[in-house]
Amino acid sequence: MKLIHTLLAITIIILAASTAFASPYEKALQLNQDGNYEAAFQIYLQEAQKGDARAQAKVGLFYSAGIGVMRDDIKAQRWLHKSADQGSADAMSYLGSLYESPSSPLHSYDLARKWYMEAAQKGNSNAMTSLGYMYLEEKGVKRDCQKAEGWFQKVAALGYDVNFSMEQLTKICGTKSGSYEDGKIAYKVKNYARAREIFLNLSKKNDVRAIYMIGYMDMYGEGSLQNEINGIKGYRKAAEMGYAEAQHSLGFSYRLGNGVPQDYKKAVYWYQKAADQNLCSAQNSLGYMYEQGKGVIKDYVLAHKWYNLSSVNCKGSVRDRDNLEKQMTPSQIAEAQKLAREWKPNQ
Structure with a gap:
């Protein structure tokens, strides 16, 4: 019981210390998260007056949105410019929003686009999204679906979910052919x-x-009902055209019996095709088949060779190779390493 009380006391002391050493800006952030906007604004304002660009951006944001203080777009503009002048991408994005708002006396789509562009060039995802919608919704510019999609794709490339934006793009712009890269991003x-x-x-x-x-x-039911038969058709056509990814997927399907009768020999056949093109995932799969003796005679030397080749680009194969070595003799390992050194991919 004493131990529990002691631990609680220590925890309270640590929390108190962390609060005591938190910067004013961090305290304001916490107040903001807690919904105490008036108190947060006062701290932001104090720090902004000291020249803190982050706080200046927050003060401008609060004034423009009327959070914790009466809305005042002129004061918002002044504080946001101070922050933007120090290079704050957030402030630049907030300025874009301020100028974009039709209810603001400062409304200007040209200025909104200018500031969004500056923020976007600094990697601000909100500004990129806003630029996309300006081109999509004809805000100060003619509708340009290609530019709108381009900005949404930039946001997606940063790891953000743009599914809703892409759906809006399709609704407004309809369909267009698109490049393979467009398809991959979608x-x-x-x-x-x-x-x-x-x-x-x-x-x-x-x-x-x-x-x-x-x-x-088709194989996994993405964008359509799952249809393994059609999936195999797509795999086979692409595999026969020499596409390594398709060859590996077709081999995987034969190994597990997905959409085709299970057939280890055919799995090995297609794995080999892809592995010969230096596809590391296929090399790992081929190593597994040799290690387990599935579709081929069990051969640790060849299994090691393929695991070793795969490990160059598929780091998980290092573990498979090292585990296999525990079952091999030094001479077998040396032979496998020699085979790997001498191997060359198909051109």
């Missing part, structure tokens, strides 16, 4: 309908990557 953000549309269009032009992606999406 797929990454789980806008499967858009990705599928792009890949289907490209597959009609015999783009092997798109053919494979349609097969992959």
Whole structure:
């Protein structure tokens, strides 16, 4: 019981100390998170008057939104400019929002776009999104679906979810062909309908990557009902065209019996095709088949060779190779290493 009280006391002391040493700006952030906007604003204002660019941006934001203080766009503009002059991307984005607002006496789409652009060039995702919508919704510019999509894609590339924005783009702009890279970005953000549309269009032009992606999406029911038969058709067509990713996926399907009868020999056949093109995932899969003796005669030397080659680009193969070595003799390991050194991928 004493131990529990002691631990509680220590915890309280640590928390008190952390609070005591928190900067005024951090205290304001906490007050803001707690919903105590008036108190947060007062601290932000004090720090802003000392020249803190972060606090200046917050003061400008609070004035523009009327949070914790009466709305005053003129004061918001002044504080945001002070912060932006110090290079704050957030302040630049807030300025864009201030100028974009039709209810503001400072309303100007040209200035909004200018400040969004400056913030976007500094990597501010909110500004990138806002630029996309300006082009999408004709705010001071003619509608440009390509530019709108370009900005949304930049946001997606930063790791943010832009699925809603992409859906709005499709609703307003309709459909367009799009590049393979456009399709991959749409797929990454789980806008499967858009990705599928792009890949289907490209597959009609015999783009092997798109053919494979349609097969992959069919196999796993992404953007359509799951259909393993169609998935295998896509895999096979792309595999026969020499696409390593498709060859590996087709081999994987044969190994597990997904969409085709299970057949280890056919799995090895397609794994080999992809592995010969230096696809590390296929090399690992081929190493596994040799280690387990599935579809081939068990051969630790060849398994080690393929694990070793795979480990160059697939780091997980290092573990598989090292675990296998525990079952091998030094001479076997030396032979496998020699085979790996002498190996060359198919051109």
